[in-house]
Amino acid sequence: MGFEAVKLSSLSSSTKSILSRATAKPSLSNLLPLSSLAPRSSHLNRTHFAFRSIKPPPRPVAPAAPCGFGPLSRSKRSFRGGVVGSVRKSEEEWQAVLSPEQFRILRRKGTEYPGTGEYDKFFEEGVYNCAGCGTPLYRSTTKFNSSCGWPAFYEGLPGAINCTPDPDGMRTEITCAACGGHLGHVFKGEGFPTPTDERHCVNSISLKFVRANSYPSQ
């Protein structure tokens, strides 16, 4: 695959040979192949550069991508309190720290019944963190009343939310970029009078609200 070619050729063959042989007992027979690989190394590097000059290397295989933001969101540290994909737990570990309903929605991509969520009609000032890993996801200033039955936000904190098209192409799932927890879906172009005309339709149970005055004053 092209991506593999880039990865492999990022280290010269000589370097890899040296690395792979670092633990081997030095001997003439171990060292000999290094010089015999030198021509292949330069050939590979030429191929590498030619490949990159034709087209940029493809992105790593990752179905989820940052939602609705510019270059800032591509940074792996573009939001406070979390790094993309930094929170990894086994299913058993998630079950141990989440309630059954949180597990059903965050880890099994479930949906809470409309109009029942804790934050559906809740408009206090603060930040909504991921209920799974605690990463800040939304500011209360981006929350609006969509009357859809679930909390609605017009944008997430930069880089905090990943978007993944559903397999049927009908909707776009939103997940916590740090832990992959399912939040809900994002809809665009519905005509809401918000700066983005996006509606992040989020399950209340996927969120944990923290009041603005809960943070230490700066």
Ligand SMILES: [Zn+2]
């Ligand atoms: Zn999370």
